[in-house]
Amino acid sequence: MLLASCSRRAESPVPVEIEHEVSPAPARVGPVTITFKLADSNGKLITGAHIAIEADMSHAGMSPVFAEAKEEAAGRYKAHLEFQMAGDWVILLHVTLPGGKKLEQQIDVRDVRPN
């Protein structure tokens, strides 16, 4: 079951809106699923984008976690990550749009709970 931990519109330098959901909510140490919805400024879903994900803890000394999101439905992408430690995480999205345009987006996932 997908639980929406947060869903918000993200600001980015190109006119693309990214909404995301983290499951489970609240996020816990262990495997998590993140879904994204990409849309242009008119609300039209963007298909065929490539999303590379990097998750870091907010403090130094931990290895980042890498993943790639797969397009599950038109404009909807899903990625699986593993949070190794409780605390605050920062997810960096490296998005390549179908036209080759690139953008980066930062998502804060605060308060990941211990198991």
Add this chain to the structure above:
Amino acid sequence: MNLSSIPAQETNPEVRPFDLMHVPVVGDLFRWRYARPVLQAPLLVLSIIMILHGLFGPTLAPKNLATTLSWLHFRGILVLVLLCAGNFFCLACPFMLVRQAARRFFKPRFNWPRTLRNKWISVGLFVLILFTYELFDLWSSPWWTAWLIVGYFLSVLVVDGFFKHASFCKFVCPIGQFNFVASTLSPFEVKVREQDVCTRCHTKDCIRGRREPVSDLVTIRGCELALFQPSKVGNMDCTFCLDCVHACPHDNIGILSRLPGSELMTDPIRSGIGYFSRRKDLAALAIVFTFGALLNAFGMVSPVYAVETWLGRILHVNHEAPVLGVIFTFFLIAEPVLLLGLAAWLTRAWSGSQRALLPLAIRYTYGIVPLGFGMWLAHYCFHFLTGLYTVIPVTQNTIASLGRPFLGEPRWSLTGLPANIVQVIEIGFLVLGLAGSLVVTYGLAEDDSPDKPLRAFLPWAAVCLILWCASMWLMFQPMEMRATMMMSG
């Protein structure tokens, strides 16, 4: 100080301590007059890089050299060097290199005020740094970390710009005080080799400085921290600057091996310090050092958030500062007063000691320093060892961001030693700390109550065990690093 009255110290001619100054290359380096600036220069360059990267580099802590080097590598290497050698960070302190350069242009005119010639300011700053570390989550902010380093440089320039000698080191620097306390457990000490040579010495250059015969101008500085070598005991207040080594005309000062912690078991009058047992400020420093170690570790484990939320609810506050204030008051005042006061009272009652309660508590407070150092070692080495290699991809990334990736693409998979291996090392440090504290407190008890040492020792052994159990409990808590502590619910 009467320079002619040098107290005789016990020396056993058959047991010659190992002298680091006699090690080839190392000894030659330390004897060289410019050894200190040569060691300081690389750290100054590194500090500048950290400041620049902290202010202008990535805002994410794991990708920034300021946070990675400050909170992982510097702290880990610092405590390991203190454990294995001595206060060599103060020797290579980059802040002092800047101060020295500034003093070529601005000569300080004032003596440090007599009423402030104690550790109270530095104890306050030590607590303030621990407090701001938690409040502003310094570990997660390259920007704040950079400003902390900048603030340090400015403070040194202001304090030592106005006041003569090493006022900043002796009376202000919180890192220095940490090093002074921890180095009481170091295996090396800057010390005279032969007391007889000092007894015959008339110039006392080690404290007065070597001077021109006619003009009386100082050509090689004597100790700026007022430690007269022949009556100096232990590492407290010694920055290992080697000024005394270079000033001594008889080459009679070495970096000698000794039993770590032995200086905590005795209470002679110490040059530049006096008696440990009469120094409330030093005892307060030892308390902040030891209980602060537990507090600092408590700030990174899961239960702290439950405590904060609970306190916030009771106090009806949403801001973190007052809640942290309560936690700090409990850890650094209430808990030590209760534990140490009760132990002192029991020692007095059971052993029949004639000392008043406060002097007794002060005397034994130094006995818990090894426990505190064990906790700092366990905590800092956890971060250092589990993130040992992270400096490599962060450096690669920094260089790549400058457009010349000659170190290759960042290898972010490089981290450090596995946590389960590091945990064994942590336990080793904590056991070492407990053993050290038990030995020191027993030594104090034997000295204090020769007839009933066990009765004097038992209350302090109980304090040591309580603190050790608390340390072990903390080490086995799940680590949790949040940049926002006060969460609703």
